[in-house]
Amino acid sequence: MFSKTRTTESGPQFNDIPETTTPPKPSETATSAAPPIPSPAPKKAKPAASVLSSDITITGNVRSSGDIQIEGNIEGDVRAQTLIVGETATVKGEVIADEVITHGRVIGRLRGLKIRLSSSARVEGDIIHKAIAIESGAQFEGSVQRHEDPVGGANNSSSQRSQSSNLSSVPSPAPAKAVG
Template sequence: MFSKSRINEPGPKSAAPTEQPKAPEPAAPKPAFDYLSSAPKPKPGASVLSADLTITGNVKTSGDIQIEGVVEGDIRAHLLTVGESATIKGEIVADDIVVNGRVIGRVRGLKVRLTSTARVEGDIIHKTIAIESGAHFEGSVQRQEDPLSTGAPKLTVAPTTAAGN
């Protein structure tokens, strides 16, 4: 009913004509648009400013940054980590902020976290905040829905009516 195939079995060589080796085929031309290059690229790691680095001036990035040195100026980033040995004198603005070191100036972020080694002298404007036991903080804390907006906090004033006209 079933028979064993003899195609791949070694056996006596038949008198079949020998095949000539084929020449390698030329490589296909590259398309004008490389679809792989449009694929999302992996997110790079955070940029690190080392402990022996001092920057005088503003720092702005759309990525993540970790400060270990001294910055005298404002910083704007997506994720900002202030290292234990770092000192920042200026305003910091980021979606996520983790302070392990010293900040002298205003802090504005959607999520702000002061660890136990943090030393902050300035106001904090946040959407959510976490302050660990042992953190040192001098200033005011204010919650806003959009702390990253550059405008001043909006105050709601009830309209008044003048009587006796």
Template sequence: MFSKTRVTEPGPRTQPTPEPESARSLDTSYDLPPAAAPRARTAPSVLSSDLTVTGNIRTEGDIQVEGTIEGDIRAHQLIVGESATIRGEIVAEEVVVNGRIVGRLRGLKVRLTATARVEGDIIHKTIAIESGAHFEGSVQRQEDPLANGVTPKLAPPPARAANDDAE
């Protein structure tokens, strides 16, 4: 039905004319990637449901977590599976939460699905929270939540004066 070669195609058969040796380019820079080339999308690294990691994870790629992580995660894109539990800070450009997170979450695009359970502050540029998601913490919008890897703590409630307690 399908063929990779032209041998089975009907019609006239013509041989391509070979290019003269002098006309070929001597440029060998095609082997080197351009310095400002966009990153090619690859398959995410998957941490399976039977895996427990204690320690920090850092990558410029994508991660899909189905197991348990006790530590901070920094990635390009993070998908937290329904069976996953992460205890630590998450910093990623895009975060999709289907499972449980205990800790601060910082991302440009954050999405909490209906099965998400988040206990901690969310600092984001854009956020979507589906009906049914469980969230305990505060939400703060920042233009660049990933800047310098440091986010100021959210302001505590104003302290009451000492004589307020006496009344």
């Protein structure tokens, strides 16, 4: 590949001058090169939960397409993808989320695909769920109903009332009380 050449004359020789290359024309590369492969779209990282700290009091409804962690007080309905009610939090209103984790106090209806009441939870209201877990020590006063789509039917509460009134011959279950 490399060889040592003997130089008998001083000065540059014709063979010592590097060859210059011309860049290919754009029309030549377009026909001979394969089309570029698109890179896969980067996955969107899940944003962090919005935290409503313990010094916040909100009067009105709260809605998020993401996750919410509540440590303060809310007087109004809350809707989110995942909702965490912290130990110091109080929510007075309806809670609707795919996943609800309650460590604090909720006064109102809970609707969710997965609902978990931790040992420090204090809930006064009905729970409509697909899956539920209640830890020992949680306090709960209200009724529990299992639905396949508890979140999807949240806007049709009036139609659900009319359906439940048609079932007057079926006795309703007694409200459950869990006191720890």
